[in-house]
Amino acid sequence: MKEIDIPEDITSLEEKYKLLIKQLKELLNRNDHELSNLSILTSALKQTFSKISWVGFYLYDKEKLFLGPFQGKVACTTIEIGKGVCGTAASKKETIVVPDVAKFPGHITCDSDSKSEIVLPIISKDDELFGVLDLDSSEYNSFNETDKIYLEEICKFLVEEILT
Ligand code: SME
Numbered sequence: 001m002k003e004i005d006i007p008e009d010i011t012s013l014e015e016k017y018k019l020l021i022k023q024l025k026e027l028l029n030r031n032d033h034e035l036s037n038l039s040i041l042t043s044a045l046k047q048t049f050s051k052i053s054w055v056g057f058y059l060y061d062k063e064k065l066f067l068g069p070f071q072g073k074v075a076c077t078t079i080e081i082g083k084g085v086c087g088t089a090a091s092k093k094e095t096i097v098v099p100d101v102a103k104f105p106g107h108i109t110c111d112s113d114s115k116s117e118i119v120l121p122i123i124s125k126d127d128e129l130f131g132v133l134d135l136d137s138s139e140y141n142s143f144n145e146t147d148k149i150y151l152e153e154i155c156k157f158l159v160e161e162i163l164t
Contacts, residue, residue, distance in 0.1 A: 002026050004044045017150035020048050024154065028162050037162050039069040041154070045135065046071040053138040054111060057122075058086050059131035065090060068131065075110040084108035086132045089119040093129070095148050099141040111136065118143035122155050125164060 004023050006016055024044060028037045038057050045055045056070020058079055065079040065086055082091045085104055089096045098117040101107045107117075114136040122130040133155060135143065 004047050006048050013144075013146050014150070016048060017146070017153075020044060021150065021154060021157070025157070025161075028158070030162050030164075034163060035069060037158070041158065042069050042071045051137045051139060051142045052135050053114060054134070054136040056134055057131050058090075058134060060090065060129045065131060072136070073111050076108060079108065085117055085119045086134050089121050089132050090129055093121045093123055095120045095152060097143050097148060099143075101136075111138075113138045115140045116142045118147055118151065120148075120151050120155050122159060124159060130159065130163065 002023070004020065004027070006019055010016055010019060024041065027040055027044065042055050042057065046052050054070065054072030054075065056072065056075065057068035058065035059068040064081065067075060067077045079087045081087050084106055085096050085098055085101070085108070088106075096119050098104045098107070101109070101114055101117055104117075116137045116139065118135050120133045122133060124130050133151065135151070137143065
């Protein structure tokens with residue numbers, strides 16, 4: 001079984017992402033079930049970045065977002081489009097970086113320890129909403145432009161090479 005192995009001496013965020021993506025391309029497999037690939041991805045992200053307290057997918061059933069594979073504390077199971085950070089990222093089809101969740105209007109608190117968040121929309125090749133990838137941290141301002149760039153690259157790979 002292939003594993004995620006990010007040596008501790010790699011301290012640069014960008015280098016960690018580059019190595020993670022290289023290994024994800026070996027681990028994720030379009031012949032595996034969608035849930036298996038999404039589960040592998042959440043586990044790989046949680047294992048790689050200690051700043052992540054919760055990571056998971058909310059998938060779109062044409063009506064609402066529902067909880068998919070995740071790593072971390074129990075979480076809310078459904079989110080309306082347009083509600084919370086996830087529902088807003090889904091409706092706007094834009095990545096949202098939240099340095100302080102208390103300052104995001106309508107933030108949905110699943111874990112009272114969560115202090116910052118990044119949510120990325122996952123859009124299929126025909127511009128349909130598939131869901132969102134949600135990452136939380138128990139520290140303020142944990143996610144930045146580098147996270148956005150590389151997490152968007154991971155979501156693009158997921159859509160173009162794995163989910164189709
Ligand atoms: N904070 C998210 C809800 C999901 S929990 O963080 C897992 C939101 O505001 O949409």
